[in-house]
Amino acid sequence: LSQLPGWSLRPDGSIVVATGNDDAPGLYRCTPYNSYGTAGESRPTRVLLKDPPAFTVRPKEEYFQEVGRELVIPCVAHGDPPPTITWVKVGSVGKSSAQVDGNSSLVLHPLIKEQHGVWECTATNQVASVTSATSVHVLGTSPHAVTNVSVLPLLLAANISWEPGFDGGYFQRFSVWYTPLVRSPPRAHHDWVSLSVPAGAQHLLVENLQPDTSYQFSVLAQNKLGSGPFSQIVTSVPRGFPVTTVPPEPPAMTVHVFLSPPRALTANETVRGVLLRWDPPARASVALSGYALELRQDKGGWEVLERSIPGTDTQVLVPGLIKDAFYEFRLVAFAGSYISDPSNTVNVSTAGMEVYPSRTQLPELLPQPVLAGVIGGICFLSVAVIFSTMAACIMNRRRAARVRKRRQDPPLVFSP
Numbered sequence: 001l002s003q004l005p006g007w008s009l010r011p012d013g014s015i016v017v018a019t020g021n022d023d024a025p026g027l028y029r030c031t032p033y034n035s036y037g038t039a040g041e042s043r044p045t046r047v048l049l050k051d052p053p054a055f056t057v058r059p060k061e062e063y064f065q066e067v068g069r070e071l072v073i074p075c076v077a078h079g080d081p082p083p084t085i086t087w088v089k090v091g092s093v094g095k096s097s098a099q100v101d102g103n104s105s106l107v108l109h110p111l112i113k114e115q116h117g118v119w120e121c122t123a124t125n126q127v128a129s130v131t132s133a134t135s136v137h138v139l140g141t142s143p144h145a146v147t148n149v150s151v152l153p154l155l156l157a158a159n160i161s162w163e164p165g166f167d168g169g170y171f172q173r174f175s176v177w178y179t180p181l182v183r184s185p186p187r188a189h190h191d192w193v194s195l196s197v198p199a200g201a202q203h204l205l206v207e208n209l210q211p212d213t214s215y216q217f218s219v220l221a222q223n224k225l226g227s228g229p230f231s232q233i234v235t236s237v238p239r240g241f242p243v244t245t246v247p248p249e250p251p252a253m254t255v256h257v258f259l260s261p262p263r264a265l266t267a268n269e270t271v272r273g274v275l276l277r278w279d280p281p282a283r284a285s286v287a288l289s290g291y292a293l294e295l296r297q298d299k300g301g302w303e304v305l306e307r308s309i310p311g312t313d314t315q316v317l318v319p320g321l322i323k324d325a326f327y328e329f330r331l332v333a334f335a336g337s338y339i340s341d342p343s344n345t346v347n348v349s350t351a352g353m354e355v356y357p358s359r360t361q362l363p364e365l366l367p368q369p370v371l372a373g374v375i376g377g378i379c380f381l382s383v384a385v386i387f388s389t390m391a392a393c394i395m396n397r398r399r400a401a402r403v404r405k406r407r408q409d410p411p412l413v414f415s416p
Helices: 368-408
Strands: 007-009 015-017 026-028 045-047 051-057 062-066 071-073 076-080 084-089 106-108 117-124 129-139 147-154 157-163 173-180 193-196 203-206 215-223 234-236 263-269 274-279 290-297 303-310 315-318 326-335 346-349
Touching: 051 117, 051 129, 062 071, 071 129, 147 215, 147 234, 157 173, 157 215, 173 203, 263 326, 263 346, 274 326, 290 315, 303 315
Parallel strands: 062 129
Antiparallel strands: 007 015, 026 045, 051 076, 071 106, 084 117, 117 129, 147 157, 157 203, 173 193, 173 215, 215 234, 263 274, 274 315, 290 303, 290 326, 326 346
16 A cells, blocks of 8 residues: 555555545455454455546526526536436425426526525536535516514614515615504404615614513515515514612603604696605704605506705706606605605696606706896897898898999990
């Protein structure tokens, strides 16, 4: 064995081959012996040198495809003996509806929402198994459930946080649902309360909870195609005021945030688009951060049209509406991490209206003195052009008259 690099003999009589090469294949016999001799050789055993599986074509890291269409993901491997290719969806329970064609490619047809996720291609032979993973994103669906929902109990409140699931290819919004685990005797069920989450946020502070009462919390995701499934339910108990035997300190002031919705939302058609006007919220215990404008078309789902309207504005111009359509608009106010309820809804029908430019913009009106100066300058230029044109016409007529007069006068004749 000393003449074979990487070969060694263990105390129990086993041979270790660190690196397999052409020296390893063959017949092997083992002969045990001690000071009294040996009982003979063992039966021969044959060592074969085989290749583990290796991928020649790996799937890409990610695939994006519309729901209902076909998606084919290749996966090819070689080895000695030739490996067997299998596909499995990570985290799936039961048999998958996916198929594998003759080239060991994964065929998803038609592609459905439940096939979204991580898929693994595994190549196996008698020597080893190797795996390659890919992520499949199914577009054009309702959002997937959020994950890792956590609840941090606070004083008479709870902070809810989560990780968003795949949005299905569209902008998604979240709402937090909660209910106390206390059932009134006359009722056999309890009601859930929902709170809207500001756009882009992944956490929400739920206030005004009862102390030492168990609450259940869940998060729901929605996009323009509908609602996804509720997240797993998490139970938590908000903290109450501490009980002490020492003279109590003056009770801490609990700050209650009041933010009422915008008022008197109206819509007026102008030559540049639909002009929306409103009045600020009647009650706002904190400084107003801004507004967000939502719309829906033909009774569809609500979408955010403009989310950065300054808090000092009370009007916004909405161009880019489609002709012969029915729109509904509403407004919500923001104050820090708080969001108000929606304002009243206004209806706009674009039947017979013109198509406006496709960008929402705030109306910019010139001050009256500047506007009067602009109009006066335009009028002055118009009058100057008219007078210049008339003077040119008069001069041309006079010149033409002199030419005609010269042609009519008789020629002068000089006699000797």
